[in-house]
Amino acid sequence: MNGLFGDQPIKVIIKLVLMSLLVGFVLKILHITPIGIFEWVIENIAHIINVSFDNIENVIGYIITGAVVVVPFWLFQRMSQKKRDEKIRNRFTDQS
Numbered sequence: 535m536n537g538l539f540g541d542q543p544i545k546v547i548i549k550l551v552l553m554s555l556l557v558g559f560v561l562k563i564l565h566i567t568p569i570g571i572f573e574w575v576i577e578n579i580a581h582i583i584n585v586s587f588d589n590i591e592n593v594i595g596y597i598i599t600g601a602v603v604v605v606p607f608w609l610f611q612r613m614s615q616k617k618r619d620e621k622i623r624n625r626f627t628d629q630s
Contacts, residue, residue, distance in 0.1 A: 561567075588598065
């Protein structure tokens with residue numbers, strides 16, 4: 535049992551009860567309830583999910599907007615590179 539609790543079980547239980555008492559007292563003074571904590575966690579998780587999806591929409595919009603410029607430029611570069619490579623290849627094959 536010491537491996538699970540890290541100390542003698544009775545000592546650990548007493549420490550946990552005293553810590554719970556102290557934390558419960560402070561939370562009661564601050565008017566924080568267990569349900570309030572649970573609701574706060576759920577609201578924040580929902581907010582994080584909503585913000586994440588909004589950011590994903592923004593990122594997809596940025597990608598599409600950038601692709602309108604980048605893809606044609608890339609295609610032009612690839613085509614001109616291919617023509618250059620063919621000219622160089624033709625020069626070397628003609629000389630043989």
